Amino acid sequence: MADISTPLPAYEAMLSDWQLIDALKGGTRAMRAAGKAYLPQWPAEDDEDYKIRLGSAVLYPALAQTVENMVGRVFMRPIVLGESIPEVIRQQTADFDLQGSRLDIVAADWFDEALTYGLSHLLIDYPSVEEQPRNLAEERQSGSRPYATVINPKQVIGWKSARINGVEKLTQVRIKETVQEDDGDFGVASVEQIRVLRRGSWQVYRAAENGGWLLFDEGLMSVPDIPLVTLYTNRTGFMTATPPLIHLANLNIKHWQQQSEQDTNLHIARNPILFLTGIEEGEIKFGSRYALTSNHPEAKGSYIEHTGAAIAAGRLALEDLKDEMREAGARLLKKGQAAAKTATESRDDSINEQSQLGRMAQALEDAVDLALQYMAAWQGIEQDAGAVAVNDDFDIEVISDQSVQSLVQMAAAGQLSTQTLFSELQRRGVLSDDLDWEAEQERIAAGALTEVA
Template identity: 45%
Template sequence: MSDDPSATLPAVDRMRAYWDIVAPLMGGTSAMRAVGKVLLPQYPAEQDDTYKERLALSTLLPVYAETVSNMTSRVFAEPLQLGEDVPDDIKTLCGDIDLAGNDLNSWSVELFRNGLSHGLCHALIDYQPTQDAEGNPLYKTRAEEIKAGVRPYAVIVKPDQVLGWRFTAGKLTQFRYMESVEVPDGEFGTASVQQIRVLEPGSWRTYRKPDKGGAWELHERGATSLSYIPLVTFYTGRTGALTAKPSLLELAYLNVKHWQSQSDQDNLLHVARVPLLFVFTDDDQFKLVISSGSATRMPKDGSAEYVEHTGAAIEAGRQSLQDLIDEMRMAGAKLLQRDKQQVKTAAQANEEAAQELSPLARMAGQFADCLAQLLQILADYRGLPDGGHVEMRGNFDSDFAPEVSLPSLISMASAGKISDETLYSEMQRRGVISDELDWAVEKDRIEMQGPALGTL
């Protein structure tokens, strides 16, 4: 038993072990250097100063972060579309969904990116205060609230903010997370204060530590008009209720391996580029002088020569790094590989055959469902029956490099196996030709300009 609101559940601790790997990868070289020996072990006989120098010179190939960014960009290749069933009031709220000037589409990019990188991410629909410090209502009716601009808004709760939760009979009855809030500091300054927010059906509480330290103390509390916690969780690697494993974790391990191997390779190159001078003599009094304006007199039968690295290990290390890059490319591309996914209902099964969806396409569909849940929470706050739905129109084509497939398409068009219009549309789909151009108009232009040079 614990009355400490900052206590974390074992399930959170298990997920944090994953996030200790993916979070630095998302942060780039500086974040990887900051965690030091956690992801770049020190050699048994390596001196501390030598390790610090090696760490300071290590650089990250940001494959994990770029893969997450690229896959997110594919999901939002076209702006999400609010359905016709979304009420006008909810559409207005979506124009500034977070009270920071971001519309639903822009705000959703960050939610999806965090969900993809960490395995899950949470979104909360919060509400501006409607009570004063003593708990007295500030407005008499909902109409007064709306007129005053008081409204619900969306907040992203990142995975590493979460401390714990509680389910009762399968229903979420408590959710705790850490947040940072800005408070006035003097006449002109502001200070960042850490506080814990505890959400329960119909109510919320915040806890802060006194300025002099000590245990967490209740700071504020209030009520909501909802009978449930207005929280929605987006999963990309769900393992249970509010738990997940990053869907690209194997890519993360490979990226860390590349970070370590790259550090070894750079260190090897540093050593190999400096030739070592060996002097062979039995004369203990011999002193070596190296200068462009002097000569060294060697004892009888003595000799001196430079010893250099053969380079074999360097080439092996270079090839190993290249192999790792290829493995990472394959691991990241798995999100675009299509597999058989049966239709969801019996009625659909009677009408449709099994459809092929890539993991990324399924994530986009699940994300649209999460956004629909958020719209429903907005509707519940506004007293509306239905919040509507959202449609995602991403690009889930596995053609990473258009230069690979375009020659084949051009050859097929030249051989008459596909039409010029199909070739044109495939060019547009790969981003080679602007989407603003129209085939019918372009075809008329081609006919007007006559045959190309060198043709009859």
């Protein structure tokens, strides 16, 4: 019988991909620490040579850069709060995690993890207080309020669900976490625990000295559902997913291995082997300050050098891999091919026509709405609290100085109106969204009149 710390098989099935992703996002240090898991030792390579080769390997950060780039596209513009959001919730988004981070910062971290692993979670929690407030007014006066915490998918080791009112909902979730506690006047101890959330209640278990897990703390929740919001970017089932960039990750591992081979070939090519025949036995010194002499009639010496053909082939293979990785990342920006539609297929149409990243942005928008709704539920606010807008306009795939210059040249040649140029520069983020075309024209006219005067 499984105990509280036993992960579900569905969790274990996702773990190997997550470990690979973690190593790549951890950079060169993490990849070196992974050792033979992602950089195999050659059959004839001794341990010392492998250690040297591993220690000199450097990761090309294709996966990490792609994730950073895609997150940056989604958050190129801030999340817009709808007018229907209650004022108290609006104010709380300025410090969404009770650690000084506003909603956009927390949402960006949440989306980063979801894009990395295929899913991530946001827990809307409530601080434990010794004396519970008796009503909403007393609660607000005490300063206690709900807050958001990003939960890494590797922490959620188990869950149960049931269909409630036609919707599949969590009935139990186990979250493995490490908390910091004071250890004397100056020390800090890390304590591992498992938090179990159920509909209407929670428990915290900690490891017992003789093995097993003991109940450490427990309490009730005033919200009817488990306030854990799951954001999917490549869903395979309830609480399961596959990293959407796993193909890119595998190519990145291949590049890591081939780059190491290429570096080894370069090392060999740069250090030719000295071949001697007919030289008398004894101590031989060679280098730029030494010369060899011999009276043997057949004595000769030469260097055996690499032809360089393998190096050129290796270099081309690495460049091809880089192109493949760029293409794998760019697929998130390619729009899907939509079939013929009826007039009633509105939002579904836009989803089909959107890029994969656009659909992820819409999933984030829905997830943030639900998170705000949970915050409202904690505080007894019955009105609809979730109505945000997340940027999902990725038509401009490359924002570069060259594209801006081309637009300016088209406007100068009369092929583009000045107002369209203004709009395009604004859409690319070159000009602030706060600027208004008509107001700018008035400022320009006022400036011209001042010069004439």
